[in-house]
Each structure stands twice: as structure tokens, then as C-alpha cells.
Amino acid sequence: MTAGNRNVAVVGVALSDCGRLDDATPYTLHAQAARRALADAGLDRARIDGLASAGTGVLAPVEIAEYLGLRPTWVDSTSVGGSTWEVMAAHAADAIAAGHANAVLLVYGSTARADIRAGRRTGDLSFGARGPLQYEVPYGHTLIAKYAMAARRHMIEHGTTIEELAEVAVQAREYAALNPEAMFRDPITVDDVLSGPMIADPFTRLHCCIRSDGGAAVLLAAEEYARDCRTEPVWILGTGEYVSHSTMSEWEDFTVSPAAVSGRLAFGRAGVRPAEIDLAQIYDAFSYMTLVTLEDLGFCKKGEGGAFVRSRELPVNTDGGGLSAQHPGMRGLFLIVEAVRQLRGECGARQVRARDGDLPRLAVASGTGGWFCSSGTVVLGR
Numbered sequence: 530m531t532a533g534n535r536n537v538a539v540v541g542v543a544l545s546d547c548g549r550l551d552d553a554t555p556y557t558l559h560a561q562a563a564r565r566a567l568a569d570a571g572l573d574r575a576r577i578d579g580l581a582s583a584g585t586g587v588l589a590p591v592e593i594a595e596y597l598g599l600r601p602t603w604v605d606s607t608s609v610g611g612s613t614w615e616v617m618a619a620h621a622a623d624a625i626a627a628g629h630a631n632a633v634l635l636v637y638g639s640t641a642r643a644d645i646r647a648g649r650r651t652g653d654l655s656f657g658a659r660g661p662l663q664y665e666v667p668y669g670h671t672l673i674a675k676y677a678m679a680a681r682r683h684m685i686e687h688g689t690t691i692e693e694l695a696e697v698a699v700q701a702r703e704y705a706a707l708n709p710e711a712m713f714r715d716p717i718t719v720d721d722v723l724s725g726p727m728i729a730d731p732f733t734r735l736h737c738c739i740r741s742d743g744g745a746a747v748l749l750a751a752e753e754y755a756r757d758c759r760t761e762p763v764w765i766l767g768t769g770e771y772v773s774h775s776t777m778s779e780w781e782d783f784t785v786s787p788a789a790v791s792g793r794l795a796f797g798r799a800g801v802r803p804a805e806i807d808l809a810q811i812y813d814a815f816s817y818m819t820l821v822t823l824e825d826l827g828f829c830k831k832g833e834g835g836a837f838v839r840s841r842e843l844p845v846n847t848d849g850g851g852l853s854a855q856h857p858g859m860r861g862l863f864l865i866v867e868a869v870r871q872l873r874g875e876c877g878a879r880q881v882r883a884r885d886g887d888l889p890r891l892a893v894a895s896g897t898g899g900w901f902c903s904s905g906t907v908v909l910g911r
Contacts, residue, residue, distance in 0.1 A: 536752040537622040538762030539909065540632075541570025542866040547743030547855040548712045551643050555585055556596050558638030558744035563597055566746035571759030572632065577748075579603035579624065579633030581617040584859055593636060603630035609772065610898020611812045612791075614747070614861035615905025619768035621749050631751050635865075638744030639857035645740065661776045673737065673815070675777055675900035677729040680817035682783035684731065686832070689820065691731050693835030695722035697816040698735045698852050700838070705849025707879035712741050713853045736816040738851035738860075745862040747869070763869045766891075767799025767908040775902055784832075786818075787904035788895050789825035795893070796827070799908035803827040806908075807889030808844040808871055808881050810864035812897040813851045822895055826906070844881040847871055861896030865907065868892040872911040 543565030545558040559582070567574055580601040582593040590604040605620050607613060614635055621633035683689050699719055705711035717735060725733035755762040769791035774780040796803060803826055811826075813819045820834035823845070829837035837843075848854045848867040855863065870876050874888045883889045888911065895906040 535626050535628065537625045537749055537765045538752060538755040539747055539765065539865065539869050540572060540750045540755050540758040540760055540762055541566040541746075541748035542869045543569050543746050544710060544863070544866060545638060545744035547710060547857070548741055549642065550640060550742035551646070553640055553643070553742060555638040555640055555744070558640070558742070559593055559636050560597060562638060562744040562746035563634060563636045566634070566748045569760060570748050572748065572750065572754065572757065574599070576754065577601065577632045577634050579621060579630035581605040581621055581633060581635045582637065583608040583613050583617075584637060584639060599634075603633065609903035611814065611859050611861050612770070612896035612898040612903045612905040613859050614865060615768070615894060615896040615907050616770045616903070618747070618749065618765065618865060618907050619770055619905060622765045622768060625749060625751050632754055633749045634746060635749070635862060636744070636746040637859065637862045639859070640742045641858045642740045642742045665776060670777065671729075672900055673729040673732065676815045676817060677732050678777070679783040679821075679901065680731055680815070683817065683821060686784055688832070689835045691723060692719055693838060694731070694736060694816045694820065695719045696838050697813070697819045698722050700841070701813065701846050701850040701852040704847050704879050705853035707877070708848050708854060711849040711854040712739055713849070732815060735852070738814045738856040739853065741855040741857050743855045743857040745866050747862060747865050761873055761911070763872045764910045765907065766801065766910045767795045767797070768906065769794025769798065770903075770905045772903045773901060775899070777900070780901065784821065786821050786825045786897060786901045788822045788897065788906060791904040791906040792826040792895060795906040795908050801891060801908060806843070806891050806893050807883045808847060808868070808892050810847070810868045810892065810894045811845060812861060812864065812895065813846055814856065814860075816852065818897055819845060819850070822897065826893065826895060847876065847879050847881055861894075861905065864894040864896060868894045868909050872909060
């Protein structure tokens with residue numbers, strides 16, 4: 530990392546229980562994921578001196594640290610939606626590289642599904658909107674409507690078809706079928722996607738992410754700590770972050786996501802090209818997100834995302850993604866967990882291989898927040 534002299538690795542990853550968890554709380558899911566990540570790394574809790582968390586309120590890292598029995602000297606509560614965790618990973622890696630921390634735990638837990646079912650929260654992010662959002666709310670600009678407008682713009686400008694968008698969901702479900710932790714595993718076809726109930730044109734239900742409960746944890750550590758861990762280190766090679774817009778009127782081009790900037794920065798800092806990447810974990814609250822992010826990360830040219838998805842040239846969202854595996858809210862941390870597991874060769878039936886048949890060497894995790902408002906991209910290497 531250019532920010533300091535120490536290399537930084539992911540030394541532990543884990544998920545909490547995920548799916549339908551009516552009796553869980555966000556705090557118990559944080560604790561469960563954290564314990565499992567520490568066990569995965571084989572690192573004593575006393576050696577953690579950094580904590581990053583968001584999603585439980587304005588004092589997220591303070592509350593979570595107290596609940597986990599930690600007293601960190603470095604904290605981060607950056608909250609930029611689904612890309613939060615890639616952005617936090619970048620900040621944590623810089624801090625470790627610079628010597629400001631040695632081992633940083635990124636941890637998340639959410640009972641989004643259970644809360645909505647129990648009436649404890651609404652699924653509409655515009656509810657009670659103030660500031661810039663208040664000017665769009667009267668026109669019905671819900672979160673899904675914003676993504677739907679962007680997808681339709683891409684279809685108009687580049688000829689992207691609804692079948693190509695549906696293929697994103699089909700491939701995600703194929704991976705989920707091989708993942709025992711995935712919430713939905715039954716096979717689906719393009720026709721199944723197209724024939725489902727319309728949610729927001731052009732998205733039918735299967736174009737949209739599932740709603741689940743669950744949590745995840747990722748432990749980053751300095752290279753000298755990595756030597757003491759039981760797992761093979763997965764190195765942070767490069768990171769990038771970028772914020773684009775809040776109101777749709779300030780988004781210059783609906784067909785370009787902020788990953789176009791965060792990806793360029795991450796690949797440049799890692800010193801690798803998209804063509805060298807063996808697998809990608811991409812935030813997929815809606816099918817269009819996968820397609821446009823693949824374009825903007827440089828895996829194919831603008832307007833060729835549909836054909837690239839159909840080519841199956843690159844393994845994408847190998848756990849089943851937010852469309853089929855789990856989506857408890859800000860899902861970006863799950864992307865890093867799956868990327869690390871794949872690089873370590875721990876994914877069983879869904880394990881992907883590099884072009885030479887060996888385990889994959891390079892992976893990218895790219896999270897998106899809001900309605901393409903923010904992006905964080907992390908390049909990882911074995």
C-alpha cells in the first residue's frame with residue numbers, strides 16, 4: 530500500500546447465521562460474525578486495536594465495541610450505503626500500512642427482513658426525507674425507481690435487452706444452488722425472470738435482491754500479524770473510493786456508475802489490469818448493477834455488458850449475490866468474504882479456478898451505495 534510501509538492482509542472472514550432470523554438482534558449477529566472471523570484467523574481478540582462498523586446508529590463503532598468487549602484505538606464509522614465496507618477496508622488498510630493500527634475488525638449485522646415484517650422499519654429509504662431528497666419524493670422516486678430509470682436509460686442508449694438483465698439473475702441463482710448458505714437455491718430461467726410480477730419497469734421481482742437477515746465480519750491485519758494466523762493471507766493490493774450524487778438530477782450520465790472512478794483507482798494502485806482478475810464480487814441489489822459495474826470496472830466496453838454477462842467469461846457473485854444468497858442491507862462486506870474464500874479455495878462445489886486450472890490469484894470486490902451514489906472497489910491477491 531502506498532500510504533505506508535507495511536503490507537496488509539485479510540486474515541479472517543466469516544458470516545453469521547443468515548436468512549430468516551426472527552429471534553436475532555443486530556448485536557447478536559455482529560457478535561456471531563466477529564467470533565467466527567476471529568476463529569477463522571486464529572487471532573486472539575486482545576490483539577484487535579481497530580474497529581469499523583456502521584448501520585446501528587450514529588454511535589455504531591462505540592456501541593459495537595462495547596458489545597464485543599473491545600477498546601479500539603482506531604475506529605471508522607463511514608456510512609455511504611452498500612459500498613461502506615469496501616471504503617472502510619480502504620481506510621483500515623491505509624491505517625494499518627501507516628502504523629496507526631495493527632488488526633482492524635470490520636463487522637456488520639442486520640435484521641432488515643425481520644424488522645420490516647414486524648413493522649419496526651420501512652423498506653422505503655425516502656420515508657421522512659429531508660434535504661435534497663425531499664424534492665424527488667413527491668414524484669415517486671423510490672430507490673427501486675431510480676435503479677429502474679438507470680437501467681432503462683442503458684437499454685435505450687446501448688441496446689441492452691431485458692433478457693440480458695435477466696441472465697444476471699439466472700447466473701446468480703446457479704451459483705446460489707451450489708452454496709449451502711444461500712437463502713434461495715432453486716433453479717430459475719430467463720423466462721421465469723421475465724414472467725414474474727412487475728415491480729418497477731423494467732424490473733420484475735427476480736431482477737431485485739432478496740431481503741434477509743444476517744451479518745459478516747472481515748479481519749485485516751499487518752503482515753507481521755498475518756504470520757501468526759492459521760489462514761493463508763489474502764493481500765489488499767489496491768483500493769479506490771468515489772462519491773457521485775445524491776439527487777438524480779445531479780447524475781450526469783445514468784449509464785455510468787461511480788465504479789468507473791473507484792475501479793480505475795483500485796486497479797491503478799494495485800498495478801493490475803481487469804483482464805488479470807480471476808473473479809469479481811459485485812453489489813447486486815438489482816440485476817442492472819452487475820451489468821453496468823462490469824462495464825465500468827473495465828471488464829468490457831461501455832454498452833457491451835449484456836454480451837459479456839452472457840459470455841460467462843468471468844465468474845461473478847459466486848455465492849449467489851444479493852439476488853439469491855442474502856441481502857440484509859449494506860451487503861458490501863459479504864463481497865469481501867466471498868472473494869477471500871474463493872482465493873483461499875474454500876468454496877466447495879462453487880469453487881472457481883484460474884485459467885490455468887489453479888486456484889484463483891486475483892479478485893475484485895466492488896460495492897455500490899445508495900442509487901449509484903457511491904462506490905468502493907478493493908483488489909485482492911493470494
